[in-house]
Amino acid sequence: MISSSISATELARLIRSGEVSAVETAHHYLNRLDAANPDVNAIVWIDRDDVLRRAQESDDRLRSGDTSRPFEGVPMPIKDLVSVKNQPVTWSSLAVTEKLAEENEVTVDLIEEAGFVLFGRSNSPEFGALTASENQRWGKTRNPWNLEYTSGGSSGGASAAVAADIAPIANASDGGGSIRVPSAATGLVGLKPSRGRIPNDIRAWEHSTTEGAITRTIEDAAGVLDTLAKVDLLGWYSAPAPARPYLEEIRSPSPRLRVGLLLEAPTGVEVDPQNREAAEITARALEALGHHVTPVSPFLFSERATRGFADLIINASTWSSPIEDPEKLDAYIKYRYDRATLFHAGQYAEIAALLQWETRQVAAQWGRDFDILLTPTTAVPTPRVGSVYDEGNEDPAGPRLTEFRTISFTAFCNIAGLPAISLPVHIDSNGVPLGAQLVGGPYDEATLLRVGAELEQVFDWQHRQAPMVAAAGVR
Known part of the structure; x- marks a missing residue:
């Protein structure tokens, strides 16, 4: 029997030992798809025959006798922003004609080489630039913990699929918080790797985006990072190789660390008390484990740099997306598309250089002032379905405060290329999970995973079930 809280690592062990076959596993999750997906709208396209063939x-x-692939037979949905050969890729947009991709992105090659069974495509916002997975093409994705709330974005289809037990793990990507925000909203583990850690065909948003996965456990996060973190000889650069496999790191004791606690948002927005509490209970747990926690006020980019990233870098990247009919774009994306034409190449180069220069100042604080940084994952509890989407479309030029508060603790990590992880440590007054974020120094996923493994023993999040899963009686 495949339980609803089974990890990808444990499922792979069952398949490898013959206790359950990969085909039986596929049928199990196809049945879960039929039962849960109509409510959450996590998976927006699937070829059942292809799943069973794989x-x-x-x-x-x-x-x-080939047991070389660590996740042989484990289903994994692919985000609708990622190209898979012979699958449609729409970037969750009506402005794109649906057509079959001619080849895999490099990340998909690595996922297949690890033995994962590709399990359809998960919903995202149009071209990934929103913190709720809602769009005109595929509709709204809902949170399995409370269907009135969003599952986050841009990897919200991925997070909803795992939280609803439609899949044990899901492909995800992160350009400003898009792994961590949905993981926080759905009670899951979301690791954003360092810049250059996982190969990408193109590192979008001035090298701030990265591929990854949304998982239930730290062990899964470490194991999938081991499989995807390859040196990319064809890319412009790769992260330095880790000292040892990440699965070994989480089984080794962590040294006691200096933890910097940041409760004020770097963007200056108000932080909800419930989000503060998520970080504070994590701080108390770390202190009980012997770590030294101290409030800090680090430099995390100037206002000019962060505004330039949002208003120039992301807009220019949106303009360069494969948009065929701009008039079919959602209003907030059309605004970005049009605004990109108001800047010239020199201004882009100036902001890109400023981001690089300030990154040196930001990254220097790790190891000098603290070893890891602890923050709330978001500054606002998970919003209701439709609120972020409507806010963006009704006034694209406005402050879009809900979305801004959602990414106020996450986006600086992408600009600086730092690794960061959201951990599911708290539940808000609406019964929706809240996360705390740990940010590591340059290329130091190992420390985040070791500390995450310690906290997993304290909070025992890996066995929690979303109410819709528990109510269904899934074992």
Whole structure:
């Protein structure tokens, strides 16, 4: 029996040992898709025959004695911003004609090489530039913990799929918080790797985006990072190789660390008391584990740099997206598309240089002033379905404060290329999870995963179930 809280690592072990086959696993999750997806709208496209074909190939490899793939037979949805050969890629937009991709992105090659069974496509906002997975093409994705609330974005289809037990793990990506925000909203673990850690065909948003996964456990986060973190000889650069596999790191004791506690948002927005509490209870847990926690006020980019990132870098990247009919764009994306034409190349180069220069000052604080940084994942509790989307479309040029508060603790990590992880440590008054974020020094995912493993033992989040899963009686 496949339980609703099973990790991808444990499921892979069951499949490898023959206790359950990959085909049986695929049927199990296809049944879960039929039961849960109509309510949450996490998976927006799936080829069932292809899923079963891939699962059969996994079983055939295992029967032949090939056990080299660590996640053989484990289903994984792919985000609708990622190209998979012979699957439609729409970037969740009506402004794009649906057509089959001609080749995989490099991340998909690595996912397949790890043995994962591709399990359809998960919803995202149009071209990924929103913190709620809602769009005209596929509709709204809802939170399995409370269907009146969003599952976050841009990897909200991914987070909803895992939280609703439609899949044990999901492909995700992060350009300003898009792994961590939805993980926080749905009670999951969301690791944003360092810049250059996982190969990308193109590092968008001035090298701030990265691929990754949304998982239930730290062990899964470490294991999938081990499989995806390859040196990319064809790319412009790669992160330095880790000292040892991340799975070994989480099984080793962590040294006691200097933890900087940041409760004020770097953007200056108000932080809800419930979000503060998520960070504060994590701080108390870290102190009980022997770490030294101290309030800090780090430099996390100037206002000019952060505004330039949002208003120039992201807008220019939106303009360069494969948009065929701009008039079919959502209003907030059309605003970004049009605004990109108001700047010239020199201004882009100036902001890009400023971001690089200030990153040196930001990154220097790790190891000098503190070892890791602890913050709330977001400055606002998870919003209701439609609120962020409507806010962006009704007044695209306005402050869009809800969205801004959602990314106020996460976006600086992408600009600086720092690794960061959201951990599901709290529940808000609406019964929706809240996360705390740990930010590591340059290329130091190992420390985040070791500390995450310690906190997992304290909070025991890996066994929690969303109410809709528990109510369904899924074992």
